[in-house]
Amino acid sequence: MVPYLQIDGLTKSFGDLVLFNQISLGVAEGQRIGLIAKNGSGKTTLLNIIAGKEGYDEGSIVFRRDLCVGYLEQDPHYPEELTVLEACFHHGNTTVQLIKEYERCMETEGNPGMEDLLARMEHEKAWDYERKAKQILSQLKIRDFNQQVKHLSGGQLKRVALANVLITEPDFLILDEPTNHLDLDMTEWLEDYLRRGNISLLMVTHDRYFLDRVCSEIIEIDNKQVYSYKGNYSYYLEKRQERIEATNAEIARANNLYRTELEWMRRMPQARGHKARYREEAFYELEKVAKQRFNDGNVKLEMKASYIGSKIFEADHLYKSFGDLKILDDFSYIFARYEKMGIVGNNGTGKSTFIKILMGEQKPDSGTIDIGETVRFGYYSQDGLRFDEQMKVIDVVQDIAEVIELGNGKRLTASQFLQHFLFTPETQHSYVYKLSGGERRRLYLCTVLMRNPNFLVLDEPTNDLDIITLQVLEEYLQNFKGCVIVVSHDRYFMDKVVDHLLVFKGQGDIRDFPGNYSDYRDWREVKEQREKEAEKPKEEKTARVRLNDKRRMTFKERKEYERLEKEIGELEQEKADIESALCSGTLSVEELTEKSKRLPELNDLIDEKSMRWLELSEIEG
Structure with a gap:
C-alpha cells in the first residue's frame, strides 16, 4: 500500500x-x-x-x-x-x-x-x-x-x-x-x-x-x-478487552513480585555489589508497572430515581404548526409507567418542538397536556449547555448537591459522582473553560442526572459524547427505574435503550412503531420493496420481453444521452438559423463565406451525435 x-x-x-x-x-x-x-x-x-x-x-x-x-x-x-x-x-x-x-x-x-x-x-x-x-x-x-x-x-x-x-x-x-x-x-x-x-x-x-x-x-x-x-x-x-485483561494481569504479577523485591530492598545493606545494583535498578522499573492505575472506563452508574406514580402524562388532541408547516395534527398519546420511547425523523419534522411542548417551553395551538403529580423531569436539551466559564468543574456539581443519593442507603460525594462520569480528580479541579466540547456535554449530563429525575427527556444526548461515556449512559438508561424519551440520530444508542419509536414523517404524520431502530429500518426496507413490486408488475414483465436481457444504461451513458438530446437540438437550431440567413440576401461576402463553411461542419456534427444518440437509445430499448 x-x-x-x-x-x-x-x-x-x-x-x-x-x-x-x-x-x-x-x-x-x-x-x-x-x-x-x-x-x-x-x-x-x-x-x-x-x-x-x-x-x-x-x-x-x-x-x-x-x-x-x-x-x-x-x-x-x-x-x-x-x-x-x-x-x-x-x-x-x-x-x-x-x-x-x-x-x-x-x-x-x-x-x-x-x-x-x-x-x-x-x-x-x-x-x-x-x-x-x-x-x-x-x-x-x-x-x-x-x-x-x-x-x-x-x-x-x-x-x-x-x-x-x-x-x-x-x-x-x-x-x-x-x-x-x-x-x-x-x-x-x-x-x-x-x-x-x-x-x-x-x-x-x-x-x-x-x-x-x-x-x-x-x-x-x-x-x-x-x-x-x-x-x-x-x-x-473484542481485542480491547483482551488488552485490558492482559494489562491488568501484568499489573497483578508486578504487584506480587514488587512485594518480594520491596522486602529485599528493605533488608539489603547499603553497600551493595554490582548484581545488587542491577537488581535495585530493576526494582524501580518494576515499581513503575506495579503502581499503574489502569482505568478501562468500565464504570457503572446506579442512581435512585424518585418514585413515579401510575399517571405520567396524557396528550389530548394536540395541534401545532408554523405557517404551512404542521408539527402536530390531532396528536393524542397516553404515556405508560417505565416506558422508554425513541423519537426519530428527518430534520425539520418537529421532534425538538414536540419535546419543548412537553416540557412547557412552547405552547400548542390547541389541545392539552396533563402531567402526573409525581413526575420529576430531567431535561437534556440541545441548547442547555450554559456554565460559568470561571468555575471549577467540582464547584458546578457541588452548587447543585454536595452528596447524591443512590438509594438503598448508598451515597456518593460530588467528587465520586464525577469520577463515575470519567472526570479525574485533576480535571475536577480544572476550570470549565479548559474543558473540551465533549467534556462540557458530559458535565451537563451529570447536572441533569444528579437531581434524581424519574422522567428523562434527552434531546440529542449523543452529540460530542465519547463512546465510553455513551456506554455508561446506555447501561444507566437500561436500568433506569423511570420513564425515558430520547431524540437521537445515533442508531446504536437507540437500539440499546428504547422499547418503541415515534416516527415523525413530516406535516404532523406521526407513527408509533413497536421496536427499536434496526427493527424499524428492516421493516421499512421490506415495505418499500413490496410497494415497488406492487407498483409495476406489468411494466417489469414487458421490459423483460422487450429488452431480451439487454443491459441498462450506466449513469455515465444516461448523462451522455441527455446531453446529446440537448446538443442535437441546439445544433439543428443553429443550422436552421444559418440556412435562413443564407437565403436572406443580406449577408456580406465575409459573412456568407463564414456561414457557408460552418454549414457542412454542422451537418457532420449532427450526423455524428445523432448516430451516438441512436446507439444509446438502443441500449435503453
Whole structure:
C-alpha cells in the first residue's frame, strides 16, 4: 500500500496537561481508520495538528508529496456574506482554482491560454463541479443554494462544510464528527458514499454503526499512547478487552513480585555489589508497572430515581404548526409507567418542538397536556449547555448537591459522582473553560442526572459524547427505574435503550412503531420493496420481453444521452438559423463565406451525435 501519512514521535501538551506522548501512526492508500478516545484525550487536537491548524511540541508529520487532503472541522467557519454554493467553492482546491482561472481568462481580451485551460478543465472534470456540489448538498438536505451562510444554523453549516469536503474528492479525508447534525437518512447516505471506491479516511465519530460499516481499522488513544486494531468496531471491542485483561494481569504479577523485591530492598545493606545494583535498578522499573492505575472506563452508574406514580402524562388532541408547516395534527398519546420511547425523523419534522411542548417551553395551538403529580423531569436539551466559564468543574456539581443519593442507603460525594462520569480528580479541579466540547456535554449530563429525575427527556444526548461515556449512559438508561424519551440520530444508542419509536414523517404524520431502530429500518426496507413490486408488475414483465436481457444504461451513458438530446437540438437550431440567413440576401461576402463553411461542419456534427444518440437509445430499448 502507498503511504499517505506518517506520524512519528508526536508529543502535544497544554501546560502540565500532556495529551499524547511520543505517539506514532500511519495511514496508507485505501485505509479507513476510526479514531477513538475519551473526551479530553486530544482527538480533535490531533486532527487539527495533522491538518496543520495547530502546533505540536515534538515529532514529525510527513504527507506523500502532492497529496490532496480534505478536512472537515468540528466547528467550521465561513465568511458570512457567502452563499451556500459559494461556500462550497471557498476552500481552495485545484478544481476551484482552475474554474477561477477559466473565468479570468474569459474576462480577458483575446482569451489568452484558452486552449490549454479547456484541456485542463476537461481533464479535471471541472464542468461537472457545480452540478456535483448541488447534488451532494441536496443529499444533505440543503436546497436553498443562494441562502447566505450567516442565516444557517450550526447543523446546516456543518453539512455545507461536509459537502465542501466531499465535492473536491480528495485523496485523503480527515473527518471530525461527520455524523453530528445528520438525520438518519443522511447518515446512511454518507455511510454508503464513504464505503464506495478506494477512499482513504481518518475519522473521529461516536456513531458505532457508522464505525462498524465504514472503517477497516480502529486507532485508540488511551493513557497518552496509541493502540491500533486491524478490524472494524466490533473487532476493536473484542481485542480491547483482551488488552485490558492482559494489562491488568501484568499489573497483578508486578504487584506480587514488587512485594518480594520491596522486602529485599528493605533488608539489603547499603553497600551493595554490582548484581545488587542491577537488581535495585530493576526494582524501580518494576515499581513503575506495579503502581499503574489502569482505568478501562468500565464504570457503572446506579442512581435512585424518585418514585413515579401510575399517571405520567396524557396528550389530548394536540395541534401545532408554523405557517404551512404542521408539527402536530390531532396528536393524542397516553404515556405508560417505565416506558422508554425513541423519537426519530428527518430534520425539520418537529421532534425538538414536540419535546419543548412537553416540557412547557412552547405552547400548542390547541389541545392539552396533563402531567402526573409525581413526575420529576430531567431535561437534556440541545441548547442547555450554559456554565460559568470561571468555575471549577467540582464547584458546578457541588452548587447543585454536595452528596447524591443512590438509594438503598448508598451515597456518593460530588467528587465520586464525577469520577463515575470519567472526570479525574485533576480535571475536577480544572476550570470549565479548559474543558473540551465533549467534556462540557458530559458535565451537563451529570447536572441533569444528579437531581434524581424519574422522567428523562434527552434531546440529542449523543452529540460530542465519547463512546465510553455513551456506554455508561446506555447501561444507566437500561436500568433506569423511570420513564425515558430520547431524540437521537445515533442508531446504536437507540437500539440499546428504547422499547418503541415515534416516527415523525413530516406535516404532523406521526407513527408509533413497536421496536427499536434496526427493527424499524428492516421493516421499512421490506415495505418499500413490496410497494415497488406492487407498483409495476406489468411494466417489469414487458421490459423483460422487450429488452431480451439487454443491459441498462450506466449513469455515465444516461448523462451522455441527455446531453446529446440537448446538443442535437441546439445544433439543428443553429443550422436552421444559418440556412435562413443564407437565403436572406443580406449577408456580406465575409459573412456568407463564414456561414457557408460552418454549414457542412454542422451537418457532420449532427450526423455524428445523432448516430451516438441512436446507439444509446438502443441500449435503453
